[in-house]
Amino acid sequence: QVQLQQSGPRLLKPSETLSLTCTVSGDSISRSYWGWVRQPPGKGLEWIGYFYFSGSTSYSPSLRSRVTIGVDTSKNHLSLNLTSATAADTAVYYCGRVLLGAMDVWGQGTTVTVSS
Amino acid sequence: QFVVTQPPSVSGTPGQTVTISCSGGSSNIGRNSVCWYQHVPGTAPKLLIYRNDQRPSGVPDRFSGSTTGSSATLAITGLLSEDEADYYCAVWDDGLSGRELFGGGTRLTVL
Numbered sequence: 001q002v003q004l005q006q007s008g009p010r011l012l013k014p015s016e017t018l019s020l021t022c023t024v025s026g027d028s029i030s031r032s033y034w035g036w037v038r039q040p041p042g043k044g045l046e047w048i049g050y051f052y053f054s055g056s057t058s059y060s061p062s063l064r065s066r067v068t069i070g071v072d073t074s075k076n077h078l079s080l081n082l083t084s085a086t087a088a089d090t091a092v093y094y095c096g097r098v099l100l101g102a103m104d105v106w107g108q109g110t111t112v113t114v115s116s
Numbered sequence: 117q118f119v120v121t122q123p124p125s126v127s128g129t130p131g132q133t134v135t136i137s138c139s140g141g142s143s144n145i146g147r148n149s150v151c152w153y154q155h156v157p158g159t160a161p162k163l164l165i166y167r168n169d170q171r172p173s174g175v176p177d178r179f180s181g182s183t184t185g186s187s188a189t190l191a192i193t194g195l196l197s198e199d200e201a202d203y204y205c206a207v208w209d210d211g212l213s214g215r216e217l218f219g220g221g222t223r224l225t226v227l
Binding site: 035037044045046047050058060061094099100101102103104106107108109 | 148149151153155159160161162163166167170172202204206208212213214215216217218219220221
């Protein structure tokens, strides 16, 4: 059974870097595609980006200049870094496994608040 | 404003059939597979349909997906109170160097 456990700071100040980790159990991080999605308060789901097992990535055009998705194969985890955070980045963040073009397994979600 | 459009809300009574539409264009639904998610606020989204009409193991056959042209539809038959949730379609868009698009979401209310 594949499980994703998210961790990371839940409160940060404007201009700081948002950093989240998603630890994978039951699957190898180097064998699948992985992604991040967020949901701002009162809004719908928003795609952030994908990491492909080839090592390549694809990102939302609106976030591309600030976002990095990576993996640590030794820890079997996926990471998300979003620089220069603003209040607009306040959201629930989810990691997920991408299989057959869809996110079939999701992390539990992490509520991140950006506030001074 | 969303490139992939869903109705903001739909409703039905227990036992009824409801459909949720997802309207896109030639660069997304017109050429790539659609998936559907169920999202109960406060929990993680759940995959209901992938590759337009495929159900993951464990998803009841009350849920079905279809596509025609640049539109997709999620149908829920035999509506249950537990189906009350937000539903999102998602599809890859080949424009702008490629991106995943979510529809704006549809709130299903079971009356």
